[in-house]
Amino acid sequence: MTTPSPNESSSILIVGAGTWGCSTALHLVRRGYKNVTVLDPYPVPSSIAAGNDVNKIMEHKELKGPDTDARSIAFATCTRAALGGWTNDPVFKQYFHETGFIVSGSTPEIIQHIKQEDIETSQGDFIALETAEDFRKTMPPGVLTGEFPGWKGWFSQKGAGWIHARKAMISAYTEAKCLGAKFITGTPHGNVVALVYEAGDIIGARTADDVIHRADHTILAAGAGSDRLLDFKKQLRPTAWTLSHIQMTAEESQLYSNLPVLFNVAKGFFMEPDEDEHQLKICDEHPGYCNFIQDPNNAGEMKSIPFAKEQIPLEAEARAREFLRDTMPHLAERPFVFARICWDADTPDRAFLIDQHPDHPSLIVAVGGSGNGAMQMPTIGGFIVDALEGKLSKELKDVVRWRPELAVNRDWKSTQNRFGGPNKLMDFQDVKNDKWTQI
Incomplete structure (x- = not known):
């Protein structure tokens, strides 16, 4: 089955107005698509949306050595392009803060893992941090007051820092709309309840108001919610992480401004307070939470179903405070003023999934951020449009292709090479109603 190649007059329907959906809309209208x-x-x-956040990590490492695996090369290609967008694209550049990035661990095993997997395989201006004093010197006096027990790390000052994800997404949306993209949002008019099939292909989507939106080409970019609209053959696992905010004064926010991101791969990370609300974001680090229930379409199978909640499990709060006790104990008992769970979708190998569907040629899937999607915002839409136009480079296409063979007998409880917490994937079904924060 074939489908006509897209042109500027083709009707393009994007399901999902999050980070990747807004980026795709922007790149389509920049290329002259009129519908x-x-x-x-x-x-x-x-x-x-995972991208509706005050800040997200932006990190790019240039790889070295001839034996680098294809997935790492493809990811470096994407992040290199994204860094160029954050640095030069007027829609995005004001939202990138190149403050630097510290990657660290606090057990010998994890420190060795970081050294082998990140530092030795990458080119960069890494400065080794061996002592608590080394960590403290990366920030103004009075910020890092902890003892950093067992910690070692590496500080990179260029090509890394953080992005104001929410403002960048709104900027992409605003520019795409100005250039002619049409956004239909809200329930029921923008709520897609099903993709629409005709003669074996997908010809659009049906919304909750029972309207069928027909299109020559459909792009499914609904993040963790994509799994409810299409059978991904076990290639997607909706997975959630936990975040919290501490209220700072205006004076404290000034002291904590322009700080590098401090990331311990097994304990958590923090980024400087946002400029509007003066809230410091703290995340505990762990392999993730799923919400496993019986798959209504497949007897005997479990499926992770996303849900929204502006609370986090008490165990996540405890982990976040443990991270603070190591790094900023003067803040460790300060109340959280905001918390929520944040969903993404993991592929089996944590590489993106951007491809024409093999059975429905008018459908492009653009999913599988696997915890790294927001940093790609300026340019990921360009790669998605490349896939639509059949122009995706071979080095990317081979990695981000439709690949259900990797999901055969998938271990839904896999940690996917992530660390922290109990060092296992957790299930929200095990968190009792009275074991959530009350903020």
Whole structure:
């Protein structure tokens, strides 16, 4: 089965107005497409979009050595392009803060893992941090007051820092809309309840108001919610992480401004307070949470179903405070003023999934951020449009292709090479109702 190649007059339907959906809409209209429609059940920025956040990590490492695996090369290609966008694209550059990035661990095993997997395989200006004093010197006096027990790390000052994800997503949405993209958001008009099939292909989507939005080409970019609209043959696992905010004064925010991101791969990370609310974001690090229930379409199979919640498990709060006791004990008991769970979708190998569907040629899937999607915002839409136009480079296409063979007998409880917490994937079904924060 073949489908006509897209042209500027083709109707393009994007399901999902999050980070990747807004980026794709922007790149389509920048290339001259005149009939672009985006559907989402929530106004931009969506309350459930992973990219609706005050800050996200942006990190790019140039690889070295001839034996680097294809997935790492493809990811480096994407992040290199993204860094160029964050640095030069007027839609995005004001939201990138190149403050630097510290990657660290606090057990010998994890420190060795970081050294082998990140430092030795990458080119960069890494400065080794061997002592608590080394860590403290990366920030102004009074910020890092902890003892950093057992910690060792590496500080990179260029090509890394953080992005204001929410403002960048709104900027992409605003520019795409100005250039002609049409956004239909809110329930029921933007709430896609099903993809629409005709003669074995997908010809659009049906929304909750029972309207069928027909299109020559459909792009499914609904993040962790994509799995409910299409059978991904076990290639997607909706997985959630936990974040919390501490209120700072205006004076404290000034002291904590322009700080490098401090990331311990098994304990957590923090980024400087946002400029509007003066809230410091703290995340505990762990392999993730799923919400496993019986798959209604497949007897005997479990499926992770996302849900929205502006609370986190008490065990996540305890982990976040443990991270603070190591690094900033003067903040460790300060109340959290905000918390929520944040969903993404993991592929089996944590590489992105951007490809034409093998059975439905008018459908492009653009999913599988696997915890690294937001940093790609300026340019990921360009790669998605490349896939639509059949122009995706071979080094990327081979890695981000439709690949259900990797999901055969998939271990849904896999940690996917992540660390922290109990060092196992957790299940929200095991968190009792009274074991959540009450903020």
